[in-house]
Amino acid sequence: PLFQTSLAFQNNTLPHLTLGNINTTYEPTSTGTSRFDLLFNIVEPSDDENGNAGYRGMVEYATDLFDKETIEQLVTRYLSLLKTAVANPDAPLRTLDIFLPHERHQLLETWSRQAEVLGHEAVQSLVEEVQDARVHVLDGELGLVPSGVVGDLYVSGVPSDREGTTAGHFETDPYGPSGSRLYRTDRSARWTRDGRLELVRRADDKAAGQVVPGYRKPRNVQEEVLVGLFAEVLNVDRVGIDDSFFGLGGHSLLATWLLSRIRTVLGVEVPIRMFFEYPTVARLAPQLDRGPVQIPVVARARPEQLPLSFAQRRLWFLHRFEGPSATYNVPMRLRLQTQPDTDALVSAIGDVVRRHESLRTVFTEIDGTPVQRILPAETADVPVEVLQATTAAELETLVTQVARYEFDLETEIPIRARVINTDDDQCTLILVVHHIAADGWSLVPLMRDLSDAYTARRNGHQPDWEPLAVQYADYTLWQRDVLGTEDDPDSVLSQQFAYW
The missing domain is CATH 3.30.559.10 (Chloramphenicol acetyltransferase-like domain)
Incomplete structure (x- = not known):
């Protein structure tokens, strides 16, 4: 497939019809078909009185891939997660409980007591020699992780005087009786769907540290405009001309938005490839003079055969x-x-x-x-x-x-x-x-x-x-002028095809 997961934040204004003094209400409706395998559409309606109108949701799915029971389970899990988030609005997302009640019991009471560790004899022998041992796969905050997700492997009940253990390997056990502790094995693992443990090789290679230059202010008007656009799109207070867009939290979707803002404000087309090569203001600014100037969309003469966009x-x-x-x-x-x-x-x-x-x-x-x-x-x-x-x-x-x-x-x-x-x-x-x-x-x-x-x-x-001032046909002709044709190797369209 071209993509498997897409997250779209559609903050466009909802349509509203005013017919004199008649109150009108928008009501969602379905075409009976699904354009994607699975689509969650969540809408926050406006409420001028108190701002607590809540959310409306709709799930659209391809019936040749999903059955109703599966979708209902997904919705149940999603609603459970939303309720947890509402109950703890200040909690970081990574701390939210994503488990349904039976899954938590499964991890804590069933799988943890009958686990077989696949892939490492030493860890398996440790589990076997400790009476009433339980094993857990936890994240960095000692939170449970679901099946299929890699976490750190811990064993409960390991005596502190066991040969080879040190005080640094023990943590307070949040799932056991008061005073109990967990032994950190320094191994990564994940639960399989049938309740077995698989050890996972750690990635020991870490990125070498990079020297980050100090903050530098814009040196000219063009850089000042770019700094402002970077800050606007990234929603940050300050951007230096040497700060990488991606180092400040940017990603490909935000990059597309930024290039649209540059096109609107500066009238310059910046290819996405160029931006990935020059992701700082200091490096991008000199390239703008080399980019194509944006051609405005204006009404124009129509050819006898009007093409499609x-x-x-x-x-x-x-x-x-x-x-x-x-x-x-x-x-x-x-x-x-x-x-x-x-x-x-x-x-x-x-x-x-x-x-x-x-x-x-x-x-x-x-x-x-x-x-x-x-x-x-x-x-x-x-x-x-x-x-x-x-x-x-x-x-x-x-x-x-x-x-x-x-x-x-x-x-x-x-x-x-x-x-x-x-x-x-x-x-x-x-x-x-x-x-x-x-x-x-x-x-x-x-x-x-x-x-x-x-x-x-x-x-x-x-x-x-x-x-x-312009109609869609004018936009179609403008698009052809800007992108060119596939049979022209120097056109923007041909260059985009070659790149992607």
């Missing part, structure tokens, strides 16, 4: 390879406490589609090459349905039909909506956009424009918008 090409390929699917739908479900002006809402959705070219674009092929075809604003057919649901089950069915809709990207624009009125005078708006035209960040301006358009329509006129 690289992200769109990827989704187009999957669409052609797998066929229509709901896997890459981006659904948005909102509950309205009062039924809206339906005519105004339907018109407002049409206004938004006409405003954003990407929402009225279909994707066709010319001689085997995918191209964008933007439909004229005045002729784009916006699929909005107004329906009535008499039961909760019927409401869920109508919502699911839209959330799991399978777009034909060649003939249909990538957006659909349903306005579903219910017998309690409330309403549910379900809107779904294909990922080829939007992502999670897109929902905020989408909802903002829909709010403005609804207000205008309620007042009897079209929204009075300034034309957008």
Whole structure:
């Protein structure tokens, strides 16, 4: 696989729809498909009153890899860990108890008394000669470690006058009776899944000490800007020009963020490879003058055959390879406490589609090459349905039909909506956009424009918008200019392919 574990901190603003004085509430919904093997999605909703709104979580998993029982066990363990963290908010993460009650009993009372040490006769003989000996695999704070995790091997009950032992080998036993002690064997070990012990060879080689230069201040404006960006991304108070980004706690994800900030503030593209080679301000600054100047995204003349962005090409390929699917739908479900002006809402959705070219674009092929075809604003057919649901089950069915809709990207624009009125005078708006035209960040301006358009329509006129300075098609052409093509060996794209 391309990657096995990804942690994404999505601090983008959640979308909010304002329809006059109608209260709206965002409700999560599922497309019924999983884009990853296993996804934990944790959301902290805002609470203006006291800031204690808690968290909402959802687990999405591939049913051909996981069964429900396994996922429920994972969720149980995760919730147990969260409860421990909440009960001890100042405790370091490494000290939190990650065990379920039966696992702690297993380690302390079962495995510890019947352990067979694999791989070292001397340690095994020590365990056998001590009456009622128990063995533990512990971390540096004498905390239990779970099976499969390497820790230090300790034995309880070893007499202090045993030949070959010294006072430095003994620690207070936190798991035994008062006054008991643990003997540190100076061996690393781990529990197997079936409760056996495996000794693990220690890595004796340690990194040689490095001489760290003293703190040096920025020497010019460029270095001063870079120091500020380093500190901003790393969330530290002070950065010297000789401080390594990675030595201060940076990693590849933060490096990507930093390069984005450099691009925004200084207008310079810094390749990730260059940054790994020059990770300090003092070494990076001279390289910036050699980097390509960022070309601004501006409206430009459109070619007869409008290409797809690289992200769109990827989704187009999957669409052609797998066929229509709901896997890459981006659904948005909102509950309205009062039924809206339906005519105004339907018109407002049409206004938004006409405003954003990407929402009225279909994707066709010319001689085997995918191209964008933007439909004229005045002729784009916006699929909005107004329906009535008499039961909760019927409401869920109508919502699911839209959330799991399978777009034909060649003939249909990538957006659909349903306005579903219910017998309690409330309403549910379900809107779904294909990922080829939007992502999670897109929902905020989408909802903002829909709010403005609804207000205008309620007042009897079209929204009075300034034309957008650029559209997604302009970004696509800009991306091509910046990255170049694969058949040009000197292009940024070819260099990136060669590097990776």
